[in-house]
Amino acid sequence: MSDPISVIVPARNEAQTIARVVRVLRDMAGIAEVVVIDNASTDATAAEALGAGAQVVTEKRPGMGHAVRTGIGAARHDWVMKVDADLDKFDTALFSRMVEARAPGVGLIKGAWNDPKDNMPMTRLLVRPALAGMFPGLGHLRAPNTGIYLFDKSRIAHGELVGDYAVDIDVMLRVHAAGTEVAEVDIGRIVHDARDVSHYNGMAEQIMGFFLSRQPLDLLGEVVVLAERPETVIRTALGHAARKLMSGARVTFALGEGASVDVLSEAVAPFPTARIVTLDELSGVAPAVHTARLTVIAEEGAALTAARSFAARHATALPVALWWMPGEGERLGDVSVDVAEGAQIKRAALERLNLRDEVTPREVFRVVSDVA
Template sequence: MISVIIPALNEASTVAQVVQLALKTNNVSEVIVVDDKSMDETVVNARNAGATVITSTKLGKGASMLDGILIAQNECVVFLDADITSYQSNVIELLSLPILDDSADFTKSYFDRQAGRVTELVAKPLLALLKPNFPTFKQPLSGMIGGKKSFFVKCKFEDGYGVDIGLLIDMFQLGARITEVNIGKIENRMQQLEQLGKMSREVAKTIIQKSSGLKHHNLELFENIQVVREQMDFAIRDSLLTLKKMAIFDMDNTLLRGSFINQAATQFGFKESLVEIVTNNSNPFVRTKLIANLLKGKNLNELIQIVEQIDVTPNLPQIIEQLKENGYIVGIMSDSYDCITNHLKNKYGFDFSIANELEFSRSIATGEVRIPSFFINHTKSKCKHEICKLNSLDILCEKYQIDIKNTLYIGDGENDICCIRNAGIGVSFCSTNHLVDTVADFTIKDPDFAHLGPIIA
């Protein structure tokens, strides 16, 4: 019999289809979805589709894969990615047959699509340099694999993007019989550009660590490794040349037609406590900590349901699409909570979100919050506020190598003033604050993002 393991993170739109495919396959006795603390409906959709759902004990795909292996009841195990809906109907049979008939101990998939940039520019060259006797694999970073549990438990599951290449190297070093399997045509989402650098570093790090102690390591070899890394960095920078503009939206009363914490106060009955905290605490650190404590004991789903009750500003999907067509990186910046901004990011297709980090234990808010360091005043800060979004804007510009003059900032509150003033284009959006209107380049009073169209055209 076969155990199918599906690691998942915020894959609500696709996970059920993958689960259903697995359950329809002969000899599959269990389908395990290992959730990496998703912020959408991944868990609900997977469970409704018939999967056994467990929550990963540690963030990261590697930890999720290991958790799945430890839970699996069968010797034959197949891993599928949760974000792919174009699997052939017999994909599990293809990956499991060599295991079931004992002609292989590990199967590695390849498919009808050109290998990605990290595979071609990093993984393959490094493997050739560091492991000359290592077999050639068409797609060594593929995540669709099969194997024997007795071999998997002897492997080290890396924390990050290195997990797939790490397993392949471990299996080779264990003497496992490895078979490549063609699983047909696959269409999956390409990695966002800002992730490619991290992916290339982690893949390279894993290959180097797995090759440590080999006699052929020398200075010339590591000079060649540096060339490989520079190739990847160049490819990323070249791809980002067309993305030299950035648009950032505030969340409360800008993206949303209301405030998350005010809606939560109404729903959970802590209006008076919220007013008392805001009225009596001018220190932003103290105020942020005390407000977060009001959410103690609320589970993630309850918080997501709060934001789902608040209408979004009309034409939000359309303006995001227009911005991206015009070469903008598009994100959310808020002094609310990352679990909420990430939900909106995933739902509407923003490139990033930045907010305070509400802490959870088993998906229950602990009442603690971490204020990210990029909000906090430092020696190069352009203003004197202890906490300011402008500090984060500067860091984002540095990260994406974008001149602040090429940024668009849309907000409504007093805490948006510094960003609106310093951005290339600052937009006061439905603000009730006279100072916000005064420093803005454009003022919009009608709550409809269609009015941004002429500004960015």
């Protein structure tokens, strides 16, 4: 795979090292650009990076996640390599192993390193145990929280990434939930400066908070919404669907033939894990390889009939829940889901349709007891 690569380097007060970092990265084969994100520096980091030939963008909000999000947005190419700002103790020639590991179906390559002075307490005591319980498909990774990796940004809604130290894990989980593989290659030995306990305490608090926030979102729970018209989806289920998309989960909308989907398409356009098909095309749709469970939501009538067929077809391989949409104005149901930030997307879509429906904090659905 020879697609060009953008490198992003979050940097805060790295004036002493950033010029060398940029020059080394620019000399690597396959690297089309180096983007340095000046993350609220108070020294000459930006000037040094610019003088060495990097594109420099500014992110005034301190925080690794804010810097990474800004850098990904500024990168001109889909394949993005994220590296640390201090490479003095790295054998950067080994980074080419990540480039060579790109292959069809692989969305991210983690760069695993070893440091004889670092027993990786964050990885051993927090990240790997959390992944084993929540995302066992990533259990093969030795260094799941490494900050050195290469990924295809077109796979994820990178504008939704968290703003703190958990961002590297967030990228990985989104790529995994999107249905592509996460690989890992050895990039050799790295010797870090000694870090005190307070450094790890702060990181652990942010990463634990991230995992706790992702648990109720069910990233590997895929959603399929069926209706004759997109207006029905927008009024009844878009809040829940949007929240799932914002977290990185996959959502499919299946609509009647000839339905005008402009407003719905615009609402979900920022999310690569969304897709819109016709009800007739649903028979060719399959859940992603990493999907752990399936929720099928449909309006009554032909859509519910199609939903039953789709749910029954996949119930032998996955746990499947089948819900139907209550009638217009009906507020009672068996299942009530928090739409959270999805309410903003739903409200904007309703305004585009000139509908004055009240956007409530929760959407309700009825449970269809028999899938078949």
